[in-house]
Amino acid sequence: MNGLMDMIPENIKNGKMPNAASFFAGIGGFDLGLEQVGMKVVFQCEINPFCHQVLNKHWPDVILHTDINQVKSDDIPKDTQVWCGGFPCQDLSLANQGKRRGLEGERSGLFYKYAGLIKDHKPRWVIIENVPGLLNSHQGKDFQILLQKLNELGYGVSWRVFDAKYFGTPQRRRRVYVIAQVLETSAPLKYFLSQSHLKSLIERASVREKPLPIAMETTFQKQIALLSNMPVLEENQKPDHKLKDTETTGKAIPLIAEELRMLYVRRLMPSECEILQGFPVHWTETDIEP
Secondary structure (H helix, E strand, O other), rough: OOOHHEEEHHHHHOOOOOEEEEEEEOOHHHHHHHOOOOOEEEEEOOOOOHHHHHHHHHOOEEEEEEOHHHHHHOOOOOOOOEEEEOOOOOOOOHHOOOOOOOOOOHHHHHHHHHHHHHHHOOOOEEEEOOHHHHHHHHHHHHHHHHHHHHHHHHHHEEEEEEEEHHHOOOOOOEEEEEEEOOOOOOHHHHHHHHHHHHHHHHHHHOOOOOOOOOOHHHHHHHOOOOOOOOOOOOOOOOOOOOOOOOOHHOOOOOOOOOHOOOOOOOOOOOOHHHHHOOOOOOOOOOOOOO
C-alpha cells in the first residue's frame, strides 16, 4: 500500500477518513490496506470459516456476516462511504478454460448481489478487484454488464490492470481494479492516472525486456528469507516441518533456487505464502486448520 495515501483527495486527507465496508473479505487484504492509510473498517462479509478465524483475530470488534446472499442493506452501517470487494473469480478465471460461466456462474454471479446492496446503500466509493479473465469472459460481455450496472446505479467508473510484482511483492499477479464514484463521471480516473509514482510504475510495466524489479531480481527463496529473516535453505536441506505447511491443500508448489535452476521441490509454508501475498508473517495463524 506504499503511495496509496497519494491517491486520496486532499479534502479527505485533511479531514475525517471514511469508514469502509469489506465484502468477500477473505483474510482481510483490502481491509489491511485501507486501515494502513487511515480508514476504519466497520463491516465485513466472508463465507469461509477459516477466513472468519483470521478476520476475528485482527478485527474482533467489527461486524462480520457470512453469506452475502443473507445480507440486507440495513445490516451495513450507514456511515460506510467506501465499499470494497473482489467477488469470486472462479467462473471468470482463465484457469477454468472451457468451463467459464462468467457472471452466469453461481460464484462469480454474486456480483449481482453486491450490486443490489450498492443500489440500496449508495456508498460514495466502490472498489472492485478481480482476475483479468473478467475482461474477456463471454467475449467481454460480462465486463460490459458490470460497467453498465454501475453506470445505471449512478457511478462514474475507471479501471486498470495492475501487476503485484511492480508494487513490492515477489510474484507476478495481474488483477483488474475498478473504482467507481457516485455521481462523478470522470473523477475515478485520477486515482489511476494523476499520480507520478503510478505513472512511473505503469511506464515500467509497459516496457518490454526491461530489468526486473528488485523483488524479482533475487530468487523467490532469497527474497522470502530477506523479508522474513527465515534461513535460506540449501540444496540438501529440508524445510522446518515444525511449522504448519500447506499439506491440507494437496498442492505441491515449487520454489525456484539460484539462477532459476530447480534444486528441490517442497510445499510453501504459511509464513512464506503470507510474504508472497504481502501480508505480515503469522497473519493467518489461527486455532483451526485451513
